Amino acid sequence: MNSASAELMSVTDAIPVKKAFNSEYVLEVRDVRKEFPGVVALDNVSLRIRPGTVHALMGENGAGKSTLMKIIAGIYQPDRGEVRLRGEKVWLPTPLAAQEAGIAMIHQELLLMNPMTVAENIWIRREPKNRFGLVDHVAMNRMTQELFDRLNIDLDPESEISELSVANRQMVEIAKAVSFNSDVLIMDEPTSAITEKEVEHLFQIIRDLRARGIGIVYITHKMNELFEIADEFSVFRDGQYIATCASSDVTRDDIIRMMVGRDITQMFPKEEVELGDVVLSVKNLTRDGVFRDVSFDVRAGEILGFAGLVGSGRSDVAEALFGVKPADSGTINVFGQDVKITNPHQAIKLGMAFLTEDRKETGCFLPLDIQENIQAAVLHDQYVDGAGFVAENVLEDRSIEICQRLRVKTPNMHERIENLSGGNQQKVLIGRWLLTNPKILILDEPTRGIDVGAKAEIHSLITQLAHEGVAVIMISSEMPEVLGMSDRVLVMHEGHVTGIVDRSEADQVTIMDLAAR
Template sequence: MDSEYILELDGVTKEFPGVKALDNIRLKVRKGTVHALMGENGAGKSTLMKIIFGIYTPDSGTIRYKGESVKLNGSRDAIRLGISMIHQELSPIPHMTVAENIFLGREETKGFGWINRKKMDEEARRLFQELNMNIDPRAKMVDLSIANMQMVEIATAVSHNADLIIMDEPTSAITEKEVEQLFSIIASLKAKGVTIIYISHKMDEIFRISDDITVFRDGQYIGTKAAADLTQDTLIQMMVGREIKQVFHKEPAPIEEVVLSVRNLTRKGVFEDVSFEVRKGEILGIAGLMGSGRTEVIETIFGIHPADSGEIHIRGKKVAIKSPQDAIRQKIGLLTEDRKITGAFLPLSVKDNMIISSIDNFIGKGYIKGKLVNDMCKAFVERLNVKTPSLNQQIMNLSGGNQQKVLLGRWLMNNPDILILDEPTRGIDIGAKAEIHKLMSRLAQTGKAIIMVSSELPEVLGMSDRIVVMHEGRRKGELSRDKASQESIMELAYS
């Protein structure tokens, strides 16, 4: 008898050293539906998807696909069965073209086995036209924006003509316009009978496109419900096992003198004539569409890129910041936009990642003071509620939220006066978001001046005392907390 389920998992268990990632998981996915997986970071969602795609082998349990029991010994097995996946971590081959990346491992060939690049370009162009994507198949991946790299990943998954597509955080690095494109693609695929498993921390997306929602917590199956039968509050409670009354934990803090003043800062062709100031005890939000220059401005303030003109003043004194080392000496810390590419040293331990920007403080007579390092790192792990088996655990083995807390600890060890947070809660779960927002409030109360760049308007509105809005490299306006709304921000961001 033909089952209504395309995928059925029962008793799936997976352990890594010191961590039981999945504990007796079960899951049933109906054909031709969008099935969302929800849970905090570390709940086991991505691990389970890697098992379904053949990247990991389960320690125990069964997988049934289209009614047949299957064993997957790699992603090629999954693709052959009709399963494809959009991965959370982008891993393009940077100096190959877009078309070469799409058809990697299944290249078009001509006589004598030569690769037929012209045909691959044509196939990629046809695919992009079908998906309404404006990307040049001959462009090198290294020259694309993160958003376009993500769109290429989406196109690659669709190109396999799969019956089941796993989408793991597909909108984490794309603009609102591209999100709409993706949702249009999902609707089109669903109409053709394709099944989507969708992972996202963005509640509005989940409720907008999902038919069914399954929740995992700490590697265990909690339950599956129709999306129509859930509210945001009941879904959060299933995910975290408790009620979170306040995701945006903003408490009043005394706002005092100006700590940082940016005057007419310009990088030719990137941003122009940007000015703002931030005060002691204040959280200044910087909003704008992707590509508006938000990240580029703060990276220039931190000395990653040189400014062509303009001035930076700290406590009324003009300073020259030509490198991140200069910024650190001026007591500035920067949590970067992409923790995996520009933040964490993934193969290194929690301890090494935490002390790397303040290591000079732990050196005495030519050697590192090991006990002091351990004591300090342990104190910050406890203070920030980092879940890790030990300080020596590789940071790559931690969930996204815990990685982010380690990187925050890195900068707090320097005791900065100015803390710049670029997308501080991107790709982390609702519980970790609430913890980071609470920490931001506490830091502001202790007199830190905080600049927060965020693409999530509820976060900008919930956490900022003032909001600067950018558009195409220019500062378009400023809104006070009591005057700001999603509409007023978007009006400036699009103007």
């Protein structure tokens, strides 16, 4: 039997049930400490995962969850403490060492290689070879299809990653992690970019893996997921371990108090605001093959929610409004004037701002520091004097003020943004657009990957901006967020507007009915 056939057999067979080992826990972390410049990310934390269970890890952004997972996955090394796998102490100097030891991780920020195919991404470094020592692409595609059939994933193994939606890329990451047949599987925000139907599909995969004895560490900010899929959970706060409980023993409010150290009385602080004149009017906006005849108005002080399933065209409309991918036809009217927006710079000059849904790919300049990231949208116009010089002191003071307002956790403004938690990166990006003093603010998934405390803060900020007369378009895949924050909800399905519903008439059934038409 050649190597390709052997590998094919390993994926077409059922996932093997894990062998017993001499420990109650498949994974133990003992007294781990990790420091970065100016920040104690983990302060002597411990964690224990039983085989055949789903263990949710909860905490605000910056609590240390992802740092601990990166230690377990071999990306970081602890300054102190130890990791035990199947009862034995292990040293994991690299991600490859962790994979070989039996630990796989699905990262919150997807790590796929865009120019390569789906199959090439899944089997990288494990490619089947033919008798000449070359990659056997036929066997590799067949192996991938067998894996997808077992997981009920409907994707073409030969598609390039760059052609896939964020949701489908997430499914590729899940399949890749499952392909390792590991004892421990770490999932960091695996549902942040997939639909409700795909979430249920993922949960079925998780239940199957759990039944086969795999220990699953599941990081999420979504409380409903914890109660639906997790057997137990642990809470971290400010780099410290707080508690571990069975999910059946606590309420949602109990968990929030443990996470944030305080009660959050109002998650959706929507207030009635006297609406002003129409500031943005869109008529029959069309981008061929993507969306068609999209029409709506937004008034000063209004929050217009955009709802719809992934792929409905919501984000595409936002990109057209901001000139990222301009529309082919239709009209955009800003403050009573018809305008043609062909690039973001034009949109910014008109008083528009746009927070994109993917902070890593299209938001953050990861090698740059916080100050450079937050100032990126204003250096061409605002804060520049007549001689073309930047008013650095004024700009720096304003940047610090905004970061303090948004409660960005950082030792200083010169910390590289890639060292921040996902939630703090999101706050910096929101701060970037606040610095432009926008009149029309487009927010695409503003709280994706954000903890419950930061969500409440961002929702409060959106309400404050509406009070100040800013017109807000808020795209969100979270139904409670859309219903809780919007004055009206525009619903899209397959590139068409299927309805615009007033807040007083909007409920989950109505919105989902329109989204599925």
